[in-house]
Amino acid sequence: xxxxxxxxxxxxxxxxxxxxxxxxxxxEKLEETELKQNTLMILCPPYPYLEMSTDYSNDxxxxxxxxxxxxxxxxxxxxxxxAAMLESMDVEYCIVGHSxxxxxxxxxxxxxxxxxxxxxxxEIRPIVCCGxxxxxxxxxxxxxxxxxxxxxxxxxxxAEQFASVVIAYEPVWAIGTGKTATPEQAQExxxxxxxxxxxxxxxxxxxxxxxxxxxSCKPGNAKELFANPDVDGGLxxxxxxxxxxxxxxxxxx
Ligand code: PEP
Numbered sequence: 001x002x003x004x005x006x007x008x009x010x011x012x013x014x015x016x017x018x019x020x021x022x023x024x025x026x027x028e029k030l031e032e033t034e035l036k037q038n039t040l041m042i043l044c045p046p047y048p049y050l051e052m053s054t055d056y057s058n059d060x061x062x063x064x065x066x067x068x069x070x071x072x073x074x075x076x077x078x079x080x081x082x083a084a085m086l087e088s089m090d091v092e093y094c095i096v097g098h099s100x101x102x103x104x105x106x107x108x109x110x111x112x113x114x115x116x117x118x119x120x121x122x123e124i125r126p127i128v129c130c131g132x133x134x135x136x137x138x139x140x141x142x143x144x145x146x147x148x149x150x151x152x153x154x155x156x157x158x159a160e161q162f163a164s165v166v167i168a169y170e171p172v173w174a175i176g177t178g179k180t181a182t183p184e185q186a187q188e189x190x191x192x193x194x195x196x197x198x199x200x201x202x203x204x205x206x207x208x209x210x211x212x213x214x215x216s217c218k219p220g221n222a223k224e225l226f227a228n229p230d231v232d233g234g235l236x237x238x239x240x241x242x243x244x245x246x247x248x249x250x251x252x253x
Pocket of ligand 1: 174178217239
């Protein structure tokens, strides 16, 4: 079902003590301030903190997601973490195809597709990232790039499988740079993505898909971004590392 979602991508930040403090502070805040109905908070900490986070979440305050997963089922892949492992730790969401994975680890659309398959086989919902780099936007190629990422990464799925997918549009030039897409730019791309889904799976599936915006989203701009009809929340990096900022974003719907 289409939900408003605010997902925190902690990336490679925080020691265990700092992570524990952030999650416990968030739980205190969520006890004081309930999120609106149909609004979901997801925390995506580094792997070593997943269990601590699911313990705090108590199946009620927030859901827990991982930041990446192996494209392989199991075996001799030193350092990798499988979807089966995540499933066995009650992880319910997982980011796939983040621009940092694509840029620094050369992750391809085909690997994104394989990771999505692994996650779905283990009943974990993928949060699939897409978005253009600055040169692509300057060359007006952003729609071609996002279309390729969505088609090659996701459109092999059945409509039933696709219903578990969350999409995050993250213009790479806006990630961690302080430069946010304007609400108009975000809405334009989100509407485009929804139209691609409608073309492939029909309007009903498209209308039920949550499409998040990511890229320097913060308390000061979340409200105007989330006010757009096709923006169903955000994938939040830097601002998810501070409890007050993340709560302000989660209550900006
Ligand atoms: C991200 O990494 O997904 C992200 C959106 O980061 P930031 O909010 O820091 O731009």
